[in-house]
Amino acid sequence: MLRAALVALALMALSARAEVPLPQAVAAKAPWQLVGSGQMQWFVFTVYDAALWQAPGAQALAIRYARSIASATLAETTIEELTRLGLPAAERWRADLQEHFPDVVEGEVIVAVRQPGLGVRFYHQGRATGAIRDSAFADAFFGIWLDPRTRAPELRAALLGEAGR
Template identity: 45%
Template sequence: MITLRRLVALLSLACACVLAQAVAVPGHVEQSIPQARLAGAGTFTWFTMKIYSAELWVGPQGYQPQAPFALELRYARKLDGAKIAQASAEQMAKIGAGSAAQRKAWLAQMTALFPDVNEGSRITGVNLPGEGARFYLDGKPLGNIAEPAFARAFFGIWLDPATTAPALRTALLANAAPPP
């Protein structure tokens, strides 16, 4: 016979298991950021059209621009890789990141690296302090852009206070502080 206390304990355990599965750390993120945890998530829309959902993964130190972290975008529609690169370069310019010459070079690198995506495709960027950024498509390596200034500019699209998507920034950083 199951007591009420035991039933509550079993239900609590079941809920905890479901929640743990819901925020399981992707393997490619865990490799780069041991003890990673989800700091926040949000959605980017353009004129009410959902473009992608985003998740920010941080290590035990929480979000710090000079620490490893990962930003994963799950696309809600088919997009051309070259257009993703172009939009990224435009957003870097809007937040004032890099010089025109740097952004031109970064655009060429992103165009060569970023693939076309379909609905459900995931591109993950990992900040590698002092090195640059590493990118994955659906958990498989795409390549690196080995320039710390690029990494600051690229992740600044979402995380810089001057971002053009402040609500998404707030959602991504919701639980990004280090634990007490």
């Protein structure tokens, strides 16, 4: 009984930690509602916590990094995932991604806001860093986490609020 209670407390702490709030610069622009949140893990290491937010006509993905990652690595990983999901021309966005994705250190947050037909606007620590105005890019970028073919199906389920159903 005690063991079950400890496991339940640990799971509650994990899910609470995974919720990533939106920075004021984003939160003030719409009535956002949390859809779901979870963690991206690689083996036993947490890479980041993520939260998916919804507002009328928009989605926001907030990611709080658990370790330092260079801008070039973030861009490269994004290009690899976009290509894996069937967007072979993803390479054309490498320079934009490197410009819009800064180097991150543990605890920092990057937010991507998607508006249908308008593309994606990126924020780092609440400051706008740029936008890619291409709806194909926006759909594919959010697909990294939300497409059924994602590398992280458990995270996808958590972001979509389906975990534990």
